[in-house]
Amino acid sequence: MSSQSVLASARYGKDLVRVFRVVREGSWHHVVEYNVKVLLEGNIETSYTEADNSVVVTTDAMKNITYYLAKISPHILSPERFALHLGTHMVSKYAHIHKSFVTVEKLRWSRIPVGAEGQEQPHPHAFVRDGADKRTVEVEIDASAGKDKIVAKVSSGIADLLVLKSTGSAFTGYIRDEYTTLREVDDRVFSTSVDLKYTFAPFAISAPTDAKGLDFPAPSQDTPGGVWDGEIVAERVRTATLEIFALDESASVQATLYKMAQRVIAENADVQTVTYNLPNKHYIPVDMKYIGVDNTTPSKAEVFVPVAAPSGLISATISRKQG
Structure with missing residues (x-):
């Protein structure tokens, strides 16, 4: 074999572990649906370089641990806390595993309102998928400095949040040269599929105290805008994004992107960076001049053709000012 190559890095794991959990509090039920990915790093290089499987934690075991923790973890209803619990267990259980990477995608389920009009109440155990957008969580658990010196990094976000407004958007004053065919408009349809990620400051995780490494002593409370406050932060971020857009x-x-990110950082004390990716969803007015109908003047444009590609893509990361 060639001596000119070296294994620079390696991680492996299980992707697309689909989990649905019902948490029962008498007749009042909670449900969550997750897509989970687990990746591991550590002293696993010989499985690549020497075909030595003795260092391999099987991806089947990763899947089964995910299901088991989904059953027993008191943190299952919070994707941030559940991902932290799962990742911490992985590095605590296996001595040769030094890092874990857990990604959780949470699908939307909301309670169905029932009752007379104006007096609706959320049903205790009936739910509806009320949107295609998903909450996302990415967790890195780093035990490289020792199993008692675990450091966590968490990024959360939203994916596939499709929004549109039919006015209140313009685009003028840009560079015009021989390659520019785009017309300036002071009124246009503005639509995008919001993809955002907000990252918290790294923090220490207490090592499990039980022999199996299943314990996860997460605090019951957190300062506003912190990672343990994940559900409230997620709702605040979603609201800020939608309100600024509207x-x-x-x-x-x-x-508009910059204003969204400014508000997210202002409202959440522990969020350090916010990244938005906003692809344009184009709606092109149909030209009806051939039959004497004006459908291209912005104030008269009412019939559009949705165009999927090509698409503009606007992206930026906004960081909290230090000092």
């Missing part, structure tokens, strides 16, 4: 008299996608 209310901003947008001069550009870039300008």
Whole structure:
């Protein structure tokens, strides 16, 4: 075999572990549905370089641990806390595993309102998928410095949040040269599929105290805007994104994006960075001049063709100012 190559890095694991959990509090039920990915790093290089499987934690075991913790973890209803619990267990159980990477995608389920109009109440155990957007959580658990010196990094976010407004958006004043065919508009349809990630400051995790490494002593409370406050932060971030999108008299996608991120950082004390990816969803007015109908003047444009590609893509990361 060639001596000119070296294994620079390696991680492996299980992807697309689908988990649905019902938590019963008498007749009042909670449900969560997750797609989970687990990756491991550590002293596993010989499985690649020497075909030595004795260092391999099987991906089947990773899947089964995920299901088992989904059953016993008191943190299952919070994707941040559940991911931290799962990742911490992985590095605590296996001496040669030094890092774990857990990604959780949470699908939307909301209670169905029932009752007379104006007096609706959320049903205790009936739910509806009320949107295609998903909450996302990415956790890195690092025990490289020792099993009693675990450090966690957490990023959360939203994916596939499709939004549109039919006015309140313009795009003018950009560079015009021989390659520019785009017309300036002071009123246009603005639509995008929001993909955002917000990252918390790294923090220490207490090592499990039980022999099997299943204990996870998460605090019951956290400062507002912190990772243990994940459900409230997620709702705050979603609300900020939607409200800024709706209310901003947008001069550009870039300008609106920046206002969204500013509010997320201002409202959540432990969020360090916010990254938005906002692809344009184009709606092109149909030209009806051939039959004497004006459908291209912005104030008269009412019939559009949705165009999937090509698409503009606006992206930026906004960080908390230090000092």
